[in-house]
Amino acid sequence: MHSSVVRIQNVFGFFTTVAFVVAALIAASDLIAPRTPSANVALKDVQVVRGRPHYYSSKKEEYAVIKFSLSADLSSLFTWNTKQIFVYVSASWPNSTSTELTNEAVIWDTIITNPSADHLQNIGPVAMKKLIRSAKGKSIDPSRGKIELKNQKAKYQITAPTGKVAETDNVVLRVHYNVQPWVGILTWTPQIEFGSWKKIKGGVSKAFKLPPLKVKKEEKKE
Amino acid sequence: MLSVLQNPRQAAAQLLNFGLILSTAFMMWKGLSVIADSPSPIVVVLSGSMEPAFQRGDLLFLWNRNWFEETKVGEIVVYNVKGKDIPIVHRVVRKFGVGDEAQLLTKGDNNVADDTELYARGQDYLVRKDIIGSVVAYIPFVGYVTILLSEHPWLKTVMLGIMGLVVVLQRE
Numbered sequence: 230m231h232s233s234v235v236r237i238q239n240v241f242g243f244f245t246t247v248a249f250v251v252a253a254l255i256a257a258s259d260l261i262a263p264r265t266p267s268a269n270v271a272l273k274d275v276q277v278v279r280g281r282p283h284y285y286s287s288k289k290e291e292y293a294v295i296k297f298s299l300s301a302d303l304s305s306l307f308t309w310n311t312k313q314i315f316v317y318v319s320a321s322w323p324n325s326t327s328t329e330l331t332n333e334a335v336i337w338d339t340i341i342t343n344p345s346a347d348h349l350q351n352i353g354p355v356a357m358k359k360l361i362r363s364a365k366g367k368s369i370d371p372s373r374g375k376i377e378l379k380n381q382k383a384k385y386q387i388t389a390p391t392g393k394v395a396e397t398d399n400v401v402l403r404v405h406y407n408v409q410p411w412v413g414i415l416t417w418t419p420q421i422e423f424g425s426w427k428k429i430k431g432g433v434s435k436a437f438k439l440p441p442l443k444v445k446k447e448e449k450k451e
Numbered sequence: 452m453l454s455v456l457q458n459p460r461q462a463a464a465q466l467l468n469f470g471l472i473l474s475t476a477f478m479m480w481k482g483l484s485v486i487a488d489s490p491s492p493i494v495v496v497l498s499g500s501m502e503p504a505f506q507r508g509d510l511l512f513l514w515n516r517n518w519f520e521e522t523k524v525g526e527i528v529v530y531n532v533k534g535k536d537i538p539i540v541h542r543v544v545r546k547f548g549v550g551d552e553a554q555l556l557t558k559g560d561n562n563v564a565d566d567t568e569l570y571a572r573g574q575d576y577l578v579r580k581d582i583i584g585s586v587v588a589y590i591p592f593v594g595y596v597t598i599l600l601s602e603h604p605w606l607k608t609v610m611l612g613i614m615g616l617v618v619v620l621q622r623e
Contacts, residue, residue: 234617252590285568313503315542315560319524324548333524335544340560342503349503351561385565390547390554390576405525409504414588417525 255310256413260424262308266374267430268301268404270318273380277395277442282386290392293439295320295336295383297402301432303341304374306408311369313342315407316376320387322400330401336383344370345411387439395442402434469618489515489584494529494538495594500559501527501540508595511540513584521549522579527586528557533571538583541566551579 274296282292299318306314317338321330342350344364350357364370387394405418406429418429483492492513496505504527505511513529522528527542544565545556554576558565567575600606 283564283567285564315504315525317525329549331549332547333545335524338544338560340503346503349506351499351502385544388545407525407527410589412590415527415586420520 252412256410259308259310259410259413259416263305263425263427265305265427265430266301266303266406266432268299268303268376268432270297270299270301270402270404270432270434272297272402272434272437275437275439277439279442282388288392290388291394291442293320293387293394293397295387295402296380297337297378297383297434298380299337299376299378299404301376301404302374303376303406304371306406307343307369307371307374309369310410310413311343311408312346312411313340313409314374315340315409317405317407318383319403319405320400321403322397328399330399332389334385334387336385336387336402337381338384339376341373343373344368394439397439399436400439401436404429404432465618487512487514487516487584489513491529491538491583494540494584495597496540497537497598498559500561501542502561504560505540505589506591508592508598510590510592510594511586512588512590514587515582515584521553522555522582522585528555528582529584529586530557530577530582532569533574533581535571539566539569540586547576553579555579555582 272295275293277291277293279291280289282290297318301316303314303316315338317335319333319335321333323329324331340350342360344361345368347357347361347364350360352360364373389397407418408416410416416426418432419426420428422428480492484490486492492515494511494513496507496509496511499507511529522543524543524546527540529538529540531538539557541557541559543555544558545554547554555578556565556567556576570577600610
């Protein structure tokens with residue numbers, strides 16, 4: 230009894246030590262892999278309307294619907310420890326009292342999995358088959374980091390707690406990413422250069438102003 | 452059992468040893484809690500709302516200090532809804548204002564809608580103090596044991612029984 234229990238304990242202890250050391254080495258390997266992403270984002274169209282931005286909205290409010298174009302090359306973010314990359318475009322704008330961009334809202338996002346994580350995606354069977362076939366035999370597929378969107382409609386509308394967004398000035402669109410590893414540290418778009426991790430090249434649109442409220446014709450009749 | 456009766460001194464030493472292991476684990480947990488400034492610096496993912504990033508049973512390390520910048524859009528935060536005791540791990544998708552008063556809206560990557568429905572009645576946004584930490588590091592699967600334990604309570608009894616037996620029967 231005594232010796233077999235001790236042996237099991239020793240084997241298990243050694244196993245966890247080895248597993249953690251290997252995991253730490255894998256996580257540390259992220260720091261060596263260079264990251265040189267670039268992105269271009271531009272506004273195509275924007276409208277401000279009044280209504281219910283979601284089916285579950287309780288009250289009518291102003292919201293902005295945006296169309297934008299995005300071309301990005303995030304392929305350098307895919308390494309053997311990359312599980313997925315979460316890419317998101319946000320709109321930021323200052324308060325009326327300051328020039329600092331104090332408000333930010335995600336208007337569009339996408340999840341790009343490394344082929345090693347494809348089976349975890351929550352998509353239909355047909356799309357899943359297509360996704361898996363697109364990277365057959367590859368465990369890393371940097372070509373997935375290339376994004377080309379033209380006149381893309383935003384997934385999420387811009388709203389504000391005050392219920393007013395029309396004629397907001399100095400709005401900019403920005404591209405961000407979040408790298409989700411298989412094990413280790415989560416990383417976001419860096420604010421400063423860090424070793425071989427470069428800042429995102431571009432990724433900010435020109436400042437624009439939200440248009441005045443668009444009045445629907447039906448409402449005029451009432 | 453016999454050994455316990457024969458040698459109370461040894462039994463007492465074993466009991467102390469067991470207590471030492473437990474208190475060491477507790478101290479490490481609380482120490483981490485102080486360093487990260489979070490009541491719960493390590494959490495286990497309980498739902499699939501952040502898939503494919505996090506699966507059930509994955510272990511997340513939290514950081515609750517804003518040394519360099521404020522909690523911002525895109526960060527994955529853990530928050531407690533007022534009046535409910537279940538921590539939720541979701542991503543911040545909107546932020547209005549700055550500082551402690553900033554209004555934050557969260558959404559699970561795998562959910563279609565944002566979390567407005569999850570919040571307490573009359574609560575439209577989170578504020579910074581609702582958040583108990585931002586996710587900074589990730590280890591897959593290790594926390595699954597706790598999910599097993601909470602879903603199959605009999606496993607707890609079995610494990611405690613085995614541990615007790617080992618402690619009692621072990622000679623050293």
